Amino acid sequence: MTTDSPRLLIYSQDGLGLGHLRRTTLLAAEYLAARPDASVVTISDSPIGQFFTAAPGHDFVKLPSIRKVSPGNWSPVRLESLHFNDVLSMRAEIIKTTALAFEPDVLLVDHMPHGAMGELVPTLEAFDTRPVRTVLGLRDILDAPETVRRRWHLEGAFEVLRQHFDDVFVYGSQDVFDVASHYAWEPDISRRLSYCGYVCSPPSAGPTEPIRRQYLGDDDAELIVAMAGGGADAYPLFDTLLDAMPALQRERNCQLVIVTGPFLPATHQEDLRQRASGLPVHVVPSVQDSLGHMAAADLIVAMGGYNTTAEVLSVGRPALLVPRAGPSAEQTMRVSRFAEREWLRWLPPEELSAPALATSMVDALTTPLQPVGTPDLSGRLRAAELLHEQVEYAIVPASGGG
Structure with missing residues (x-):
């Protein structure tokens, strides 16, 4: 695998919303704008499939859709006659097969380091001995700090992050929400954090x-x-x-x-x-x-x-x-x-x-407001820039935390 034509694989578990899919589609488009020769594959499970227009060089693999009923409790969206564990096994196999066949330089995981109910772990383990950089992309605020700390410990997310990820991109600003502090990240994983700013679409070019x-x-x-x-x-x-x-x-x-x-x-x-x-x-x-x-x-x-x-x-x-x-x-x-x-x-x-x-x-x-400071809205540009930098590191096997 050479880096002349870089490959980016994105995992986006979206439940019943559009937010994760929208954000990763924007990042893929910005990534491809700088390297039109690159290829991006997004693995997602949105029930309406490829909702947003994709840039040339970007394609999608659709997983069977699931929904979160409550923390740690999921159910199939359409395959309701199947047991959830069977659907989960199917999803994990699709993810791993796609990932190994695509041979990406960089894997960008959106939101959950271990995937829904740990479905991403087999793929992460397979990548440990391959020249793939693994990056976790997080919106700044996930949930109440006590809830995130409890769920991540219970589900083993902290350990997966420590063992399998090289970097963490936070789509937000540290002065608005300090992820490491609020979610009690230990120093060894806190050092992997990069704050990118908020991710949003390019400004509308048309007249209003x-x-x-x-x-x-x-x-x-x-x-x-x-x-x-x-x-x-x-x-x-x-x-x-x-x-x-x-x-x-x-x-x-x-x-x-x-x-x-x-x-x-x-x-x-x-x-x-x-x-x-x-x-x-x-x-x-x-x-x-x-x-x-x-x-x-x-x-x-x-x-x-x-x-x-x-x-x-x-x-x-x-x-x-x-x-x-x-x-x-x-x-x-x-x-x-x-x-x-x-x-x-x-x-x-x-x-x-x-x-x-x-x-x-x-x-x-x-009544006009009097804003204090200005929000950092450079997340789309900064995250894409950092993803391109990851390709430079993907020439030697990465074992996580590197």
């Missing part, structure tokens, strides 16, 4: 006026755009938004665009469409240019997923975020830290109600 005209026509109204990533758990926010519209209309002349996301159940989508009838509300399942819609908005209303939040920051428009209530504390932790710096506004999920949401939206439309 056509998007505003599409929804507003000639009306001199304010445009509110509501998004929630894949949308699987977005109904409470969208439901409350519709209930808040009459009170908001009494204060502001505005129109609302709700982008439901592909995972919002069809019954909820239909409910929103029926209730939006007669209101200045547009309900659409997806848009081609999500960043363009954000940039065109007078106010963005969103949940607190990593990708959505990073892209909200990147467009620099007024934003009000309502993180999900659970089961993970990740969104609340992230959004509250950003709100402390006045990078955006937030409404805690336990305070979500139509009156509170309407009041918060009026405040966001009328």
Whole structure:
């Protein structure tokens, strides 16, 4: 295996969301932009497959989809007649066979060092004696520190990280969240950390006026755009938004665009469409240019997923975020830290109600924030640069921790 035409293998376990797949697709595109001769294969299990447009040189291998029911408890999404352990064995074999056949220079593992229920360990062990650099890529906040420490110890993630990984890329900023400190990493693995900044899409190149005209026509109204990533758990926010519209209309002349996301159940989508009838509300399942819609908005209303939040920051428009209530504390932790710096506004999920949401939206439309510092949004560029540097090390066998 030579490094003249580098190969990058990505493992992305996405559950029922789009966040991990979106982030790894962006990183693959940036990696290939610098080396068009390179090849990237992503192994993922998103139920809707290759949702995002892939760059030339990037392909996907689809695993049978699984979902996390609770910490340490998983179930098949579609192969419901099979025992979960059988599906897990199938996934582990597909991962290992693909990895050995592809012969990557670098393996980038997204989020879980050991994979779902340890399915990645056989591949990591096979790579220990091969010239492959292994990199763990983490969004900065995974969950409440005590939860992450407990689960990683219980599942053996710390030991897998120590034995099999050369480096860890954190897609965030240490001054916002210190991964090693909060998650109690020991010095030998803390030394492998590199903070890259937040990963987000390149800025939208198109003008925003056509998007505003599409929804507003000639009306001199304010445009509110509501998004929630894949949308699987977005109904409470969208439901409350519709209930808040009459009170908001009494204060502001505005129109609302709700982008439901592909995972919002069809019954909820239909409910929103029926209730939006007669209101200045547009309900659409997806848009081609999500960043363009954000940039065109007078106010963005969103949940607190990593990708959505990073892209909200990147467009620099007024934003009000309502993180999900659970089961993970990740969104609340992230959004509250950003709100402390006045990078955006937030409404805690336990305070979500139509009156509170309407009041918060009026405040966001009328009162500018005073940001403290600026977020580091260079994660896509920096992580791709570091991945290319890894190829230089892949000329001798790596045994982890090297």
